[in-house]
Every structure is written in structure tokens, then in C-alpha cells.
Amino acid sequence: MKAIIFDMDGVLINSEVKYQELFMQFFKDRGVFIEKEELLFLIGCSRKTEDEFIASRLDISVERAQDLKKTFFENHKVDYLKIRMPYVLELLAYLKNNEITMALASSSPMDNIEDVLKQCEIETYFKYIVSGENFKRTKPDPEIYEYTCKQIGVSKDEIWVVEDSEYGIEAAKKAGLKVMGLYNSKLYQDLTDANLIISSLKQIMEEDIW
Template sequence: MIKAFIFDMDGVIIDSEPLHFEVDQWVMEQIGVQITHSELEEYVGMTNPAMWSRLIAKYSLRDSAQDLIKLQMQTKLARLRASDEQPIEGIPELLSFLKANQIAIGLASSSPRVFIEAVLDKFSLTPFFHYILSGEEVPQGKPAPDIYIQTAEMLGVDAADCMVLEDSRNGILAAKTAGMSCIGYRNPNSGDQDLTRADFIVDRISDIKQYLLSILSIRER
């Protein structure tokens, strides 16, 4: 029985991966490094500290992760606030469906809390979530399972009774390692992600409600 549904955010609630790729490439250009879109796909689902520590080591960068993250986040927040971005199609309806059927709703994102809150505030979605957690607030970010284990604990639900919605290989690995079922959302803007470990894969968020109806015997109210 699914008692809780936990959302990733980037590439699931908001189609923000193009923004992340664009800004991360721009930050690298500011320090004289050209990096490809496909190379950045490897880090989708990871926290910023984890990504930047790997890039610093790979390119022998002199800049600190803290300075790079500060520049990155200032730029991303400014562009988010100036954009006319909307939630990914089907997300508001899915949240309403889960709420109507009394399923606990969590959010477990690798983004910093300031970016999570900016996105949810922009879309007026904050009231739907019973618990929100950033990957930077747990010992290890995705693909480690920490963020999903803690979210389940705070929702008061066993991991086996949680379903996760993810768009990245790292996120799916985290969810499955935590012992949860997982839906993979195939978002073309998230890059070439291996979703094969997901229990079910969708191309549209709107397909998830029917899937839930089929496995939970929930009758729409």
C-alpha cells in the first residue's frame, strides 16, 4: 500500500534542467573552462557541493566550491524569478489527486533549500507538501538514499510504503536503495538519463494518476 508520495523537484515539478545546464556552463566559462551539456548530464540529481567538488578535482580549479555555488545560485535565482516558467504539465492535478486521497506528500530535492522554496513559492505549491528536504541537509546526497530515508521518517511512513517520482539515474538509484518504489519520468530536457531501475516509466505526468489508480484501487473522489 502506498501511503506517501515523494517528489523530486528539478525536471519533475519544474522543467529547470535547461536553466541548470545553462547557468552551470556559464559559471564554468567565467573561470575559463568550456564544458559540454552532455558532460553535465552526469551530475543531474546530485547536490551542488557534490557536483562542484568533482568538477574542481577534474579541472584542477582554483576557485572554492563555496564561491562557485554562490555565483551559481545568485544567477539561477535571478533567472528563475524573471522567467515565466510554470509547473510541468500535470503536476498541480497530481498533487490535488494525492491530497484528495489522503496520501502524504513529500519533496526530496538535491537543490539548495533557497531554490526549492523559490520554486514552490513561485508556483504557489508549498501548502501541498507535508515535508520538504534538501539534499544538502543530509549526510550524503543522491545517489545515496539518505534524503529519501529521512523524508519517509519525517512523514511517519515506512520506506516500503513510499513511492517516488524521479527523472534522473542518480535519483532513481537513491529511491531504490532506500527500499521505495519509483516512477521514472522521461524528461528530454534532463539529458540522456538511464531510468531502467524505475518500477514504471512515464512520458507524461498525467499518466501517473491512472497508474496509481491501477495499483492502489483508489477511486477518484
């Protein structure tokens, strides 16, 4: 392995569970009760898909949904350092010491990515940072991974991806990449298409994938 590409939400930070809780509160504040199971399809999706879901459930325009969501999350700031995944710092330092190129490919907007990396004190580790907002098609389309691979500039056989969602795994596999699926028992994601399923980032330092 010469390079590794990380997804962000659910991989570097345990945000998927937190976002589920916030979305449930968002709808509850508006008199709409949502079950967690109804939100599972949003894991790994684009912000556009989120906005369309809100619009459909509240019977409002997508533009209005965007405004409501923006205001809500501005008033419910997430402390990303508190939800940083265990072993993130150790893993990134380990990869750096082994001269493995690190990249980040996330569906999140760039301003959110930068905020997360800064709060989690890991912004210096990534040579390439790619946001899904720069592409017309988002995961499970492979476009973001195809682009990131070109930026890295090594053979796809030498690259691994770390993902936590079905959409992300599908995108990486379509791009011809090997994938580690990070399992989270609270998210009910089917990771069986991953080349390797792990339950902790610590395992990446232990697996014989070099």
C-alpha cells in the same frame, strides 16, 4: 499507496534543462566551452559536486567557485512558474483529494526549495519538505529517503517515489522504495532501474498503483 515522495528538479519543474543552459553560459562567460554531455553527471547531484566541478574546470578554489556561481545565478534569476511541469497542479490536487500524503525530498538547499514551491504556487500541498543540505551524504546515498520515510510514518510498501535521475532512482531503491522514473528525452538518463517509467505526471493519475 498511502504516500508519495517527489524529487523537485526535473520532476515538479523542468529545471535540469534550464540549469544546463545557464551552466554553459556561466562557463562561456569565462572563456570555457562546455558540451551538454559534460554536464549530464550533475543531474540530481549536490551543490557541493557542482562547486567542485566548477573549481576543477576553472582551476580555482571551491570557495571561489561558490562565490562565482552565487553571483551568476543571482544575476540570472529563473522564473520557476514558467518551467513548472505540465499537470503538476492537477496531480497534486488529485492526490490531496485521494488523501495521499505528499512529501518532497530534494538535494537542493531549503531556501531554493521554498522559492520554487512559492513561485509555482504549490507550497501548501506538501506535509513534509526535506532538503539534502541537512545530510552529510547526498543522492545516490539513500539517507534523504530513509529520513523522509521515517517522517511520513507508513510502511515503505505504501510509498512511491517520483524521480528523474539515475542518482535519485538509485537512492530511492537503496532505501527499499518503489520508484516512478519521469523520462525527459533531453537529459539522457537511464531510468531502467525504476519500477515504472512515465513520460508525463498525468500518467500517475492513470496508473493502477493504488
